[in-house]
Amino acid sequence: MTIGLTYKSPPPEGMSPVLERNIQALVDRRRREESAATAQQKLADAITAFTGSMASVYLHLAVFGFWIVANLHWLPGVPAWDDTFVALAMVASVEAIFLSTFVLISQNRMGADADKRADLDLQISLLTEHELTKVAGLLNQIADRLQVAPKAERELSEAACDIAPERVLDKIEETKEERK
Numbered sequence: 001m002t003i004g005l006t007y008k009s010p011p012p013e014g015m016s017p018v019l020e021r022n023i024q025a026l027v028d029r030r031r032r033e034e035s036a037a038t039a040q041q042k043l044a045d046a047i048t049a050f051t052g053s054m055a056s057v058y059l060h061l062a063v064f065g066f067w068i069v070a071n072l073h074w075l076p077g078v079p080a081w082d083d084t085f086v087a088l089a090m091v092a093s094v095e096a097i098f099l100s101t102f103v104l105i106s107q108n109r110m111g112a113d114a115d116k117r118a119d120l121d122l123q124i125s126l127l128t129e130h131e132l133t134k135v136a137g138l139l140n141q142i143a144d145r146l147q148v149a150p151k152a153e154r155e156l157s158e159a160a161c162d163i164a165p166e167r168v169l170d171k172i173e174e175t176k177e178e179r180k
Contacts (some may be wrong), residue, residue: 044105051099126165136160
């Protein structure tokens with residue numbers, strides 16, 4: 001009879017405490033940012049949310065549909081008020097101007113939020129790169145002490161070197177300029 005040195009771990013019942021904490025921290029931050037929004041930003045977001053919904057499509061279909069049908073004299077007893085549809089065109093144009101402005105306001109806020117997330121992602125990536133560099137250096141030291149020659153010795157030595165992110169960005173920019 002052999003006794004196994006390993007065992008199959010039980011299936012996870014939930015998420016790790018660290019993951020749950022991180023999720024809660026993100027939810028809390030989003031709530032704080034939403035509550036810190038000005039009344040004007042909240043109004044712009046609400047208008048943008050409504051105009052981007054099917055309810056808005058149905059409302060416009062009903063209003064503009066009625067306007068068109070009534071002014072084509074297709075509804076008996078309803079007098080036409082815009083035979084040339086100039087007023088309808090003006091209403092639609094003014095509405096489009098305001099709606100596009102509201103959408104731009106919301107997009108500007110979303111862009112600022114995306115910039116914050118990108119900065120956070122970059123900081124986490126840089127921290128991860130730094131930590132992995134230290135782990136690679138430690139692996140090199142362990143391999144040396146145990147007198148083990150790793151198959152990918154050059155790559156492992158290379159991974160143990162710190163990377164200057166500003167130099168990487170400079171190289172990316174240089175490459176972009178060369179393609180022009």
